[in-house]
Amino acid sequence: MRTKILRAALWTGILAPASLLAQQQPMPKQIKVKGKVQFNVPADRPAKIWLSRDNGTGKAIPVDSTELGPDLTYSFTIKQDHPGIYQLNVLHWDRISFWSDADVTVSSRGYDTAKMKMKIPHFYYVKGSRDNDFINQMELISTNGYLRMVEDYNEEYFAKQHKEKSGDSTWIHYLQTRKRYNTGSDDRKQRTDLVMKMYEDRPVTIYALRGRSDAEGLAKLDKLIALYPWLTEAKDMKATILKNKAQQMKLQPGQPVPSIAYPDAMGKVQGLEKYKGKYVLIDFWASWCGPCRQAIPKVKALYDTYKSKGFDVVSVSIDTNEKAWRKAMEEEKMPWEQLLSDNKDKTMEEFQFGGIPTLYMIDPAGKIMGKYTGFSPEAEAGIKKILEERTVAPKAKSAAVPMASF
Template sequence: MRLALSLTCILGVSIMMACGESKGQESPSSTNETASPASQAEPISIFGTVQQPLEGTPITLTQFENNAQVATFDLALDANGHFAHSVSLDKPTVFQLNVQNVQRILLVLHDEDIEITVDGQNPGAPWSTEGSSDTDYLEAIFALNSEKQRAEGQLNEEFMTARNAGDQQTMIDIQNRAMALQANLSTSMVELMKERGVSLAALQGVQFVDERANIDFLTTFSQEMAAALPNDPMTQAWVERIQIIKATSVGGLAPDLKYTTPTGESLALSELRGNYVLIDFWASWCKPCRAENPNVVAAYEAYKDQGFTVLGVSLDQDGNKWVRAIEDDRLVWNHISDLKGWRSDAAATYAVTSIPANYLVDPEGKIIATELRGAALHRKLQEVFSEDKG
């Protein structure tokens, strides 16, 4: 889903990314009908056609619960490339259809039959599904993201050219254009969610939404999701995340952070009260973070004598690489980390799942802005310190 040179480093939150050990297996010679535990629902049919199938290569249907595989079923093809399977589901459920290791199709199914048509030899060939409204929703989400990725691919090429030439200004301009692409995707995704409403498929779409900019909508939407899917662990986890984001949005008090500095001392965010503080989540291994660092350095140099400072919060695991990046990028402000990578307690406290990420805190500890990068950081600081002088 992500380009290798994506301009944002993202922790995967896809509903199909984490797969555990399969707990069930069915062969083509078995009943070809399954039921969820304690399910009283009428069975639905999952059927379709594989065009140009590869002889002797299996087709599998894997069922997921809470980001883990719970069952995998082998599907048999007849002489015409047709397959069929029945399953009883008492709630919306995620499946993945693996067509001979050539195509992998994500499905969200519940109480509607679905027909699937897919090419068995060409990994880039389009597939089609019909009958499942939740899967249609999912495909609409993927289509929006694919449109953004095509544009992002061109930007990545331009970014590499600028980086090789050492053209920092062009790199910043490209980052701003990339952020505009993401903002447009976020807006389109919110409109899609408003149109389609609550669904397990929506959990795939929310990862593309600017959560803080749309926190009021997402708060309401998460409450509707919780009511519609009260026993779904993924929904529960997302609802809890939205609650954390709301608590750390503009207007709220910034939760305190107290971790270790590069010199082994302990430092708390609260010790910096009285200053405007940019809490900057980053890591030495994050290329977009490193590309943004010159912009943060410029902002720091421009406003450090007016009561502005930065607190770097690293998602590194290797202390030596963390310190080396601080020195190489000339980040002369305070830094803290628990060196837990994506398991960072600080990141969890602020619901950070992508970096760079930042929060601007006023002298009283109130969050006054978030996600300030590129020119937006300078504009906000100019606004803040112009008001203070006035």
Template sequence: MAAAVLLMGSSVFAQKGKTVNFTGTVKFPDTENKYPIYLGKYEGEGFKRAFKAIDSTKVDANNNFSFKVPADKPDFYQVRVYYMDRIDFWANNDNIHVNVRGIDTAKMKIKNPPYIYMENTSVENDVINDVNLVGYLDYQNMIAVGKEQYQAKLAKEPLWINYMNDGFDRINVDREYRIKYLVNKYKDQPTVMYALNYLSTKRHQDLIMSTLDHLTKKFPNLDQAKAKKKEILDGIEQAKKISNGKKAPDFAFPDLNGKKWSPKDFKGKYLIIDFWASWCGPCRQEIPHLKEVYKKYKEKGLEILAVSVDAKATDWKKAMDDEKMTWPQVHAQESKPVMASYLFSGIPYLVVIDKEGNIIEKNLRGESLDKKLKEIFGM
């Protein structure tokens, strides 16, 4: 019996050719064996990219697991531990080990992914370790800023409130500075493509393209760099279609009663489309501000359409009950097409549309949203 249990700690998917080992130790394993641990990779282009599992396993008697990962052709892979901890890595020469938390034992489940450090890595996977640390610290800073903005409003201290209104912008500037540093530091590594995902193709197009061209020259067989460049060029073309002044892409999603709402339903009104999700801390933190905006401008012709990208309708419904928003709420369970048409991957993502359905501005919130609405309504 013990031998059978121990066997569960290794993947059963036979690999031919060159492989590397990915091993892990789970602090809080799934004792009921409800959830497997997956090895997989992302397939498809752009917003159609989706995770596809190629192997699965469970922990052994010592809470360890392992995979043999194909490495004949180096590529990015991901290990998902119970769909809670996710670890991206480059399979080439490294036999990686990670320590992960596993099952979330907290009474209140809040999506705040931990930082997972990959051990035994070469410089190729050091790139991913470094980028993930930037992303982790960025998210923690966003949570802290949200809390401080709330405290500043409670204190009703104007100087503190004004300073904190720019809190998220300061985080964005800091993150971009760090990522650009890592891109320049690791420009000779194929895994620098992972860092490029954190840069805006609008603001950093030259750096991204020059880095991809450098990789293609240095690694002629690196198809991932060629595909990434094509994806970016396609995105640039789509960005032109949704530039300010262009018609907002249409969509239609159902509310709680099954009625479908579309941006076209608000013709003759100024409209804020708020793309959000129940698990997104910054999204939830923006809602009190949207309530203030709605109260201030509703009688002047402003409406809001909240579009949840939650995977589960139950999570969306619970968040609506908690937040008690009074404007139309719809659920985009299949959210990839609308995310592709509006070209966003992070939320909250707010789009302001004029009375004729044309885009005024995108990716606004907090202070930037207030400024734009003051321009529109002359207040």
């Protein structure tokens, strides 16, 4: 009798196998999103909130938008076939992600009221389901990890400055030789791995697998695909990751640089052919990017030092606001060629970057020598070493699809 009851329970779903429950997970067809901000935008800016959904390809799909109410609140009603990752763009300032398997509520600061504005990550708790708490934890790990990285970089920078100005090397020696209990990257991985174990095999873990091209990440995606046939984003994400991996192989040192055909400040389409025989630094930037603007004086110093030795720079902006691009060019007065991408997403995909400034060093034959994310002291030293020693790109490790070169 007990065996019969157990079998009946399994088939009726009371004690259904985990894989069966995964496939038959209740999917709310409609949820409510409620939000409130502390500060409104100035009168000359749109007081709007935009809602988009991550479809697994790395490109958010716009879903809806609304005006901020007089009481600084807003709301959305989401109609869906299955839960997924959504993002709120609040007043073009805060960006907040959540999982849509239940109603959610969020409060954020809103528009920055400081005189000096800097866009840095900020964590906001989204009240929702237990699965949504996975995203809350991942966001907090990411935010704190970024802030720790900036803090570590700043301390080392000022320690070096202190040594140069005073001759006292105690501070920088301590930073460079002390044994840390954990590096920033190790700490972040340890925390991420723990949360992944806590939510093992849950569909929301797809949030942490975005962009992961390692074998473990792809295996986890395969598992989600098998467990949750309705989670179409997992299949699309895997296809996108594999496509990006193939493109990354084309951008390894020794490979020809992808062809460039972007309009200059006069509207004339330009490429890289004219730079044959020169070392070229391609700098991807934007007017709104603080680190990009801070790097420009350092790039100018490189340009002034090495331009007579066969070195040039080409800046490619991914601005979508041409007026802002032209205003930034006027302010920065960069003496090298300025180009504007006519398709930001395509440019970022072709050159495989998600953050700026991103720089590529190209040798006189049009081959990639190196890629730098951010103009760090290490990047600057690497570029100088190439120019001083007149080295060229190594032989490519594997053949790539033919691409334009000088």
